[in-house]
Amino acid sequence: MTFATWWRGDSLPCLSPLPIFSAHLSTDTQLVARLSNHSPQAIATRFQMGNRCYLAFMGEVPVAYGWMATQQGSISALQLSFAIPSGNSYLYNFQTFPEWRGRGIYPHLLQDIIHQERFVQRFWIGYLPDNEASGRGIRKAGFHMVSDLVVSGDRVAGITLFESSERAQASADVFHLPVIAGT
Template sequence: MVFATWWRRDPLPTLSPLPSVSAHLSTDAQLIAQLTNFSLQTITTRFQAGKRLYLAFMSDVPVAYGWVATREGRISDLQLTFALPARNCYLHGFLTLPEWRGRGIYSHFLQSIIRQEPSFDRFWIGYLPNNTASGRGISKAGFHVVSDLVVTGDRACGLTLFESSERALASVDVFHLPVVAAP
């Protein structure tokens, strides 16, 4: 899994206008369950763990969702759980509904979340290397790709750093993994 980050002092690139796109926090468990196919119990557990759910809308139609972890991040498939340092958050579980893909919604959605979360200075997000659409949307939103998970079997065991920047080195502190390879 490739990781990217955006820091509060970074500029947000100007995106092509999408005037009818908006994003809002939601606590509407019924709507969230309908969109995500998660049980009400799973949604409640996530909220209790300090996670927030954002919904993106085109006009009044929900078209995408994504979670913001504020205390702890988790990548279940790789048995990785990590406590988030103060003023850091982890964006995960994003999905644009199939009929709305290819319109540039994702980049607008990410920038909207950044603007609505002033208490965080560093935003982290991951994506699978073969998910080029996600990687493209994350980069267009202004995130910098900095590291990649090293996986052995079904466990994350380290990080490959793509650069020797402050951001890449900070990914070690966020994900609590050793550097396996660096530039």
């Protein structure tokens, strides 16, 4: 899994306008459950853990969603959980509905979250290597790729840094992982 980050003060690239696009927080457990195909109980648990859900709309139509954690993050498929340091957030579980893909909604949603979450200093997001569309959307939104998980079997062994920078090192610190290799 590749990790990217955006830090407060970084520039944000200009995106092609989407005139009827909007994004906002939702605490509507039933709506989020229906849109994400999760049980209302699972959604309620995420909310209780302090996670926030953002919904994206084209006009009045919900077209995408994504989650932000500020206290505790996890990648359950890899049995990795981590406490999120103050001032940081972990963005996860984004989905643009199939009929709306390819229109630039994902990068707009990411940038709207950055604009709305003024007290978050550092945003972190990951994507799987086979999800090239997600990687393109993350880069297009202005995030900088900094590291990659090192997986041994079904467990995370550490993190590889893409560069020698404060941001790359911070990814190891945020995810509480040893640096296995780097440049």
